[in-house]
Amino acid sequence: MGDFNAQIGKCNNGGEEYTIGKYGHGKRSKNGRRLVTFALQNKLSILNTLYKKKETKKWTWISPNGLYKNEIDFVMSNNIKVFKNISIIQNLNFNADYRMVRAILTLNNIKRNRRWQNNSSALMCTGNSDTLISNNK
Secondary structure (H helix, E strand, O other), rough: OOOOOOOOOOOOOOOOOOOEOOOOOOOOOHHHHHHHHHHHHOEEHHHHHHHHEEEEEEEOOOOOOOOOOOOOOEEEOOHHHHHEEEEEEOOOOOOOEEEEEEEOOOOOOOOOOOOOOOOOOOOOOOOOOOHHHHOOO
16 A cells, blocks of 8 residues: 555556556556556556446545546555455545545454374373273273
């Protein structure tokens, strides 16, 4: 997750379909090209583009005059299955030109078995072993 200040836009279908989902937004900027190249080289997916959202719920930055809204903050990972949803927190009670990105993950606890411990001491047979075997039958 990071503040990349990049606009990645839509997928160009030039081998980017595993990096950028079909819900990209806007046009690609210079930083966007750099970010997509980084993601391709490191086999990362840009997860914001995998989830369908309304355009009003995608932007993370607004210009000072309020005319331009862009999606410039992204979550990237090489493990898509862990993420359940990526969304933007819209209603914060302070005046800012950005909105926070929230990632919801599903983590499975791996159940580990305890190691078997033998705390009992061995019994010594001091008598007739034939009698002991016949009694256990």
